[in-house]
Amino acid sequence: MKxxxxxxxxxxxxxxxxxSGCNTAKTDTDAGxxxxxxxxxxxxxxxDHGHGEGGHxxxxxxxxxxxxxxxxxxxxxxxxxxxxxxxLTFYVLDADAKKEVPIAAENITITVAVDDNKKDFDVPAVxxxxxxxxxxxxxxxxxxxxxxxxxxxxxxxxxxxxxxxxEGEIEHHAH
Numbered sequence: 001m002k003x004x005x006x007x008x009x010x011x012x013x014x015x016x017x018x019x020s021g022c023n024t025a026k027t028d029t030d031a032g033x034x035x036x037x038x039x040x041x042x043x044x045x046x047x048d049h050g051h052g053e054g055g056h057x058x059x060x061x062x063x064x065x066x067x068x069x070x071x072x073x074x075x076x077x078x079x080x081x082x083x084x085x086x087x088l089t090f091y092v093l094d095a096d097a098k099k100e101v102p103i104a105a106e107n108i109t110i111t112v113a114v115d116d117n118k119k120d121f122d123v124p125a126v127x128x129x130x131x132x133x134x135x136x137x138x139x140x141x142x143x144x145x146x147x148x149x150x151x152x153x154x155x156x157x158x159x160x161x162x163x164x165x166x167e168g169e170i171e172h173h174a175h
Contacts, residue, residue, distance in 0.1 A: 076095070
């Protein structure tokens with residue numbers, strides 16, 4: 001009889017985890033911050049993970065890419081990968097992940113770690129003629145593309161916004 005009750009309790013505890021279908025992962029290096037970017041395709045649904053009153057949900061950014069929190073949601077970085085062209089595109093976005101935030105940086109840096117090996121890649125800014133700032137950064141570096149989209153690699157992006165450094169983890173999402 002005790003085994004039956006134990007199995008019933010274990011099943012009751014397991015149901016919420018199996019039905020949730022989401023796990024949150026930390027994407028910013030500042031302690032105590034959270035992320036809403038998940039390890040699965042969002043499709044047509046939204047998630048709200050306890051942001052409290054006035055909280056918001058994340059799925060895809062305004063350009064259709066995946067979101068990375070920066071500085072406790074002070075900013076976001078949207079990133080997308082074109083698997084056919086092997087192009088990575090990044091956009092700096094506001095706290096609501098809706099509007100582009102042009103910055104003066106010449107590039108953003110992607111650090112990729114595989115096992116004990118780390119390598120930095122610069123992703124150049126894409127500026128309109130005569131513009132001093134941009135929110136868009138694009139690279140066609142095939143090596144970087146392969147590493148960022150590989151499951152065994154850990155990729156981190158660093159950039160400076162208004163004189164402050166920000167860092168976030170790039171999680172690969174299959175399309």
